[in-house]
Amino acid sequence: MSATQTHGHAADHHDDHGPAKGITRWLTTTNHKDIGTMYLVFSLVMFLIGGAMALVIRAELFVPGMQLVDPGFFNTMTTVHALIMVFGAVMPATVGLANWMIPLQIGAPDMALPRMNNFSFWLLVAAFSLLILSLFMPGGGPASGWTLYPPLVLQTGDALPLAIFAIHLAGASSIMGAINIIVTIMNLRAPGMTLLKMPLFPWTWLITAYLLIAVMPVFAGAVTMLLTDHFFGTTFFAAAGGGDPVLYQHIFWFFGHPEVYIMILPAFGIVSEIIPTFSRKPLFGYDAMVYATASIAFLSFIVWAHHMFTVGMPLAGEMFFMLSTMLIAVPTGVKVFNWTATMWKGSLTFETPMLFALAFLFLFTIGGFSGLMMAIAPVDFQYHDTYFIVAHFHYVLVPGAVFAIMAAVYYWMPKWTGHMYDVKLANIHFWMSAIFVNVLFFPQHFLGLAGMPRRIPDYSTQFADWNMVSSIGAFGFGLSQLLFVYIIWKCAKGGQKVSAEVWDGARVHGLEWTVPSPAPYHTFDEAPVVK
C-alpha cells in the first residue's frame, strides 16, 4: 500500500460511548473488536481442550502396549481432537483475527453485518458445546476419524446425530462469518482503498471466505446424507441399497482439500504482513502474491482425489489428480520466493512475531515438500494411512497455521491491549515451541516410512523409540503453550505502554498502525482517505 493518510480520526470523540458493562457486553455486543476477542479466547480454550486430547493420544503411544485408555476411547480422542482443532481452534482463530483486523486494515467502522457477526460467534459456542457433550453419550463419542467415513461412522452410538448437528451449526456459523467478511471488504473499504491496495491479510481472507461459501455446504450435504442413511433408511453410501461408500469420500474431500487452504491462506496473509514490517521493506511482488493466493484457491477444487488414490481409480484419474496437485507447488513457490525476496537486503530485526513467521517459512515448507511427495500416486500407495501422513499435515497445520496465528497474536496484541507483551517470555515461548514441535512431529516421518499405521492405540515394538521421542515432544510443546496463555494474560493486564505505530516503521504497512494503541472501541467512524 502506498502512503496512507487519515483525517478526522474521531476515536477520541467517543470516550463516553464505551462498551456495555458486565456479561451483557459479551452476550449482545455487535462490536467487531469484542467479537474478535471472543473468537480468539474461544479458539484458545478449544486449542487447550484439543491439545489435552492430543496428549491423551501421545501418552497412550508413549510405549507399546495398551496403557491408559481403551481402544474405543483412543479412537474418539483422535476424532474429536481433529474436529476441535480444525473447526474449533484454527478456523475460529483466523475468524477472530479477521474480525479484529479487517475493519482496521480497510478503514471500515465495523463489520457490515454486526448482528449476524454476534450470532455466528454464539452459534459456534453452541456447536462445540454439543460436540464435547457427545463424548458423554451412550456408546461414547464419534470415533471414526474426523473424515467420518461410512460405513464405520454409522456404527457410532447416540453421539452421531449430536455430532452431525454440531457440524451443521459450526458450518452455518462459518458461512455467516464468510458472508460478513466478503460484504465488508466489498462494500466498506475506505475511499481510495482499491482492491489492489488492500493489505494481504484481508486479501487472503476475501479468497478464503469464497472458499468457505463454496465448500461448507458440500460438507453439510455429506453429513446430512449420513444422517438420513442412519435414521431414515436411505442408502446414499450403502452398497447394499445401490449406494456407494466411495461417493462419500469424493464429497468429503471435495470439501476437505479446500478446507486445508481455508486454514492456511489466512496464515499466508499474516506472514505477508509481518515479514515486510520486520524487513522494513514493502512486500516483494504484491500483485503476484494476490494472484498466487487466488490460483491456490482455484487449484484446491481440482485435487481432492489425491486423498484417495488407494480406493482405485482409472490411470487417467490418477494422472490428473497427481499433476494438478503438483501444480499447487507453483503458486506456493511464488509465495515462498516473494517472502524470501522481501527479506533480501532488508533491515531485518527478529522480534517474536518475526521469529514465528520465519519458523513458519521453514517448517511449513517442510510440510509442503512432504505433500509433494505424497502427490506422486504410486509412492502414495506406500505412505497412505501411515504416520508419514500424520507428520505431513501436522507440519502444515501446527508450525504452519498455528505458528502464523501465534505470530499474529504477538504482532497485533500490543495494538489490542496497548501494552507490549513480555518479550523475554515470548522469545522463550517461541524457542520452546519451535524445538518441541520438531521433536514431536519430525520422528513421525520415520515411523510412517517404516510402516506404522495411523489411528492405532498399540504398535509393534520396532516403532517404540521414535514414538517415545514424539511423545516427549508433545508434552514439551503442550507445556510451552501454558506459557503462551500466561503471556497473553499478562499483556492483557498491563505492561509497557506502546505507541500507535507499535513497531518501528509499521505505519507505512497499514491503517491499523494509524489508530491509537489500544485501538479505541470505535474506529474510523469518519472514513480515512487512502492515497
Next chain:
Amino acid sequence: MNEPGLKQGPTDEQRRRIRRNAVVLGLLALGIYVAFIASGVLGLRG
C-alpha cells in the same frame, strides 16, 4: 455500525448493496447444499 457513538454508518446505497450481496451469497451456499444432496438422490435413482 449499530453501536452507539458512531457518527455515521454506511450510506443507504451501501446498506442496499450489503443486504443484496449477503442474500445472494446465502442463497448460493443454500443452493450448493441442496444441489449436492440432489445429486446424491439422482445418483441413487440412476
